[in-house]
Amino acid sequence: MSKAGHDRVADLLGKVADAASRVPREDRRNFLKRGLALAGAAVAGPAMAAGDESFLPPNIPPWTRSLGRGVVTVPYGMPSAHEADVIRRTVPWLTASNISSISFTPLPELFGIITPNGLVFERYHAGVPEIDPAEHRLMIHGMVDRPIVLTMEDLMRFPSVSVIRFIECPANGGMEWRGAQMEALQFTHGMLSCCEWTGVPLSVLLEEVGVKRGASWVLAEGADGAAMTRSIPMEKALDDSLVVYAQNGEALRPEQGYPVRLLNPGWEGNTSVKWLRRLEVGDQPWYQREETSKYTDLMPDGRARKFTFVQETNSVITFPCPERPFTTPGRYEIQGLAWSGRGRIRRVDVSLDGGVNWQEARLKGLVLPKALTRFSFMWDWDGSPALLQSRSMDETGYVQPTLTQLRAVRGVESIYHKNAIHTWRLDQTGGVTNVQID
Ligand SMILES: Nc1nc2c(c(=O)[nH]1)N[C@H]1C(S)=C(S)[C@@H](COP(=O)(O)O)O[C@H]1N2
Ligand SMILES: [Mo]
Numbered sequence: 001m002s003k004a005g006h007d008r009v010a011d012l013l014g015k016v017a018d019a020a021s022r023v024p025r026e027d028r029r030n031f032l033k034r035g036l037a038l039a040g041a042a043v044a045g046p047a048m049a050a051g052d053e054s055f056l057p058p059n060i061p062p063w064t065r066s067l068g069r070g071v072v073t074v075p076y077g078m079p080s081a082h083e084a085d086v087i088r089r090t091v092p093w094l095t096a097s098n099i100s101s102i103s104f105t106p107l108p109e110l111f112g113i114i115t116p117n118g119l120v121f122e123r124y125h126a127g128v129p130e131i132d133p134a135e136h137r138l139m140i141h142g143m144v145d146r147p148i149v150l151t152m153e154d155l156m157r158f159p160s161v162s163v164i165r166f167i168e169c170p171a172n173g174g175m176e177w178r179g180a181q182m183e184a185l186q187f188t189h190g191m192l193s194c195c196e197w198t199g200v201p202l203s204v205l206l207e208e209v210g211v212k213r214g215a216s217w218v219l220a221e222g223a224d225g226a227a228m229t230r231s232i233p234m235e236k237a238l239d240d241s242l243v244v245y246a247q248n249g250e251a252l253r254p255e256q257g258y259p260v261r262l263l264n265p266g267w268e269g270n271t272s273v274k275w276l277r278r279l280e281v282g283d284q285p286w287y288q289r290e291e292t293s294k295y296t297d298l299m300p301d302g303r304a305r306k307f308t309f310v311q312e313t314n315s316v317i318t319f320p321c322p323e324r325p326f327t328t329p330g331r332y333e334i335q336g337l338a339w340s341g342r343g344r345i346r347r348v349d350v351s352l353d354g355g356v357n358w359q360e361a362r363l364k365g366l367v368l369p370k371a372l373t374r375f376s377f378m379w380d381w382d383g384s385p386a387l388l389q390s391r392s393m394d395e396t397g398y399v400q401p402t403l404t405q406l407r408a409v410r411g412v413e414s415i416y417h418k419n420a421i422h423t424w425r426l427d428q429t430g431g432v433t434n435v436q437i438d
Contacts, residue, residue, distance in 0.1 A: 083109075088119060091187055099127045100226070102169070104190030107316075107337065108323040112365060113164070113372040115193035117248050122255045123169050123191065126225030129275055133259035136223070138243070142281035145210030152259050155245065158200040158208075163242070163265070164371045166194040166339050168311045170268035170295065170416035176403075178412050181434045185321035188422065188434060189314075194339075194372035197263050199244030202237045206281070215281045219288075220262045223277035230271045231285035232264065236309070240265050243276065266341030266370035267309040268416070270295050300411030311341035313400050314419040315348055315375070315392035326430030329383035336361070338373045340394035345373040347393045352379070354387030354423060354437050355402065361390070369395075386426040387437065404438045 055061035079086065088103035095101040105121040122128075133152045141147035169191035175182055182188045202218070211234070218237045222228040232241065242263045245252060252258040257274025264271040270290055285291065285307070297305040315338035320326050338345045344367055349358040361375040375390070393399045401409075403420035410417075425435045 085109075086119070088121065089186055089190075091182070100125045102171075102191060104186045105193050106186050107190050107192065107318050108185045108321050110318075113194050113337075113368075113374055114248060115195055117195070117250065117253050117256075120167075120193040120195065120247075120253070120256060121169070121191050123269065124224065124226070124255070124274070125228060128254050129224045130254075131223060131259060131275060136259050136277070138260060138276060138279070140205060140209050140279045140281075142219070142279075143212040143215040143283060144206075144281050145212065146208070148209055152245065155200060155243065155260065158204055160198055160200055161242070162196055162198040162246075164194065164196045164366070164368050165263065165265040166192060166311075166370060166372050167263070167269045167272055168192045168314075168339070168341075170270065170308070170311065172314075173418040173420075173422075174415040176420075176436070177407075177414055177418055179436060181436065183322050183434055185316065185318060185323060189316045189337075191269070192337075192339075192372075195247040196249065197242060197244040198246035199242045199260070199263065202241035202243055202262070202279075203239075205243060205279070206237060209281075211281055214283050217282050217285050219278070219280040219282060219286050220271075220273040220276060221278040221280075222257075222273045223275040228270075228273055228290060229286065229288040230273055230290055231288065231307075232262075232271060233285075233307075234281075236264060236267070264309070266311060266343075268295060268311060271309060295416060297410065297416055298413040300413070308417055309341075311339070312417065312419045313338065313340035313342070313345070313392045313394040313398055315339070315345075315390040315400060316422050317350070317388050317390050317424055320388070320426060320430070320432045321424060322432045322434065325432050326381060326426065328430070329381050331378065331380050334361075334377040334379050334388070335364075336375050336390045338363075338375055338390065338392035339371065340392065340396075340398070341370060342398065343369045343395040345392055346395045346397075348373075348375040349391045349393075350375075350377040351389040351391070352386045355389055355391075355421065358391065381426075381430075383428055385428055387435070388424045388426055388432075389421050391421050402438070403436055 086106050086109040090103045103122045105115055105119055136152055138150045138155060172191035173188055216234045218232045220230050220232060243260060244263045245260045247256055252261060260276050261274040262272050262276050297308055299305060315336055317334060317336040319335045326332060334350060338348045348361040350361045351358050361377040364374040364376050367373050391400050400419060400421055406420045423435050423437050424432045426432055
């Protein structure tokens with residue numbers, strides 16, 4: 001990149017860094033003020049002035065002395081108003097408009113491994129189409145014995161499965177390849193979600209239509225204005241690809257492909273074509289835009305890696321992080337997320353000194369293949385600065401590389417598949433910043 005290019009990126013990143021470190025905290029402060037004002041206004045009885053502790057134990061607070069709101073006041077439940085800053089956010093300079101754009105999952109604020117439907121990151125190339133499921137069809141044709149056009153009702157008559165799987169855009173963290181540093185976990189790793197998906201195995205649908213001898217690829221096409229199209233090898237299609245219509249117990253959200261999308265577990269998010277309208281069976285890939293000009297990785301020698309489908313193992317510490325700093329010295333549970341497109345997470349190590357010493361973290365709760373896995377590490381923080389890192393290993397034995405190792409192999413021209421070990425610098429105040437070290 002030219003000097004001017006570097007300056008431009010630095011300038012833009014500076015602005016984002018400012019915005020990122022400023023917005024959540026200010027939001028929260030204003031919000032708490034607003035929340036308290038609201039609480040004071042809504043209840044009968046004494047208003048609570050700042051510093052008023054009359055509602056703290058052993059006193060009885062006003063909301064215990066009055067009736068709350070009744071059922072179906074809110075027919076579709078929403079989070080508490082006090083959670084109003086737990087939202088998807090965008091990086092405004094990243095895309096020219098919000099039609100072909102991306103929003104990021106608020107990873108710092110989430111618990112467990114499931115991403116709530118309203119917080120799943122969004123990526124679309126031509127906006128969210130308005131689709132009436134009654135008018136939607138899925139056509140399966142090409143090298144098949146019995147081409148079909150399915151209604152949603154037809155599709156839902158096939159036996160279904162439900163699985164918990166992550167979706168990650170391979171551009172996640174891509175801004176960091178050339179040294180750019182986003183000062184918020186939401187922006188360094190937030191093109192990532194994990195839901196319980198329900199639908200029909202693609203293998204079942206392919207069996208229904210009868211794949212002809214010699215067929216080896218499946219083309220998936222979306223019904224959005226971008227008509228997004230990707231070539232999927234038959235091996236994957238018959239292994240664990242799913243045609244899904246539900247996420248986390250309810251119909252897909254419009255942003256996630258309502259009424260139906262393809263899900264290629266563990267593979268780059270781009271292959272999970274949303275608003276799925278067509279599957280064509282063929283004997284070679286179609287070399288669409290999204291697998292040639294985009295979603296290929298430019299190597300130092302000028303050649304490009306193509307069909308880089310798998311999201312290799314990655315991990316990040318989610319607490320502490322820039323949005324959720326430590327406060328006073330004391331005992332903390334460091335937490336984070338690890339995932340691998342090749343299967344289960346076998347092990348996660350944590351370093352407090354920038355990768356010199358490593359200690360094994362505990363894997364919490366469910367450890368599922370191709371799903372987010374939460375890890376935890378108890379630490380007595382004495383108030384000294386530290387360089388916090390996590391390093392995951394998946395069940396194939398593959399270990400997350402350092403940024404230096406990754407750059408040595410791939411150079412710095414890539415955008416996609418940055419799965420390097422991430423470093424947070426913890427300072428004496430408990431504040432956290434994004435740093436890159438060897
Ligand atoms: N039809 C269609 N499918 C699409 C896209 C799109 O623009 N159109 N974007 C893709 C990309 S680049 C990603 S990363 C994932 C994101 O899925 P999500 O929006 O459900 O998080 O959807 C993929 N499927
Ligand atoms: Mo993507």
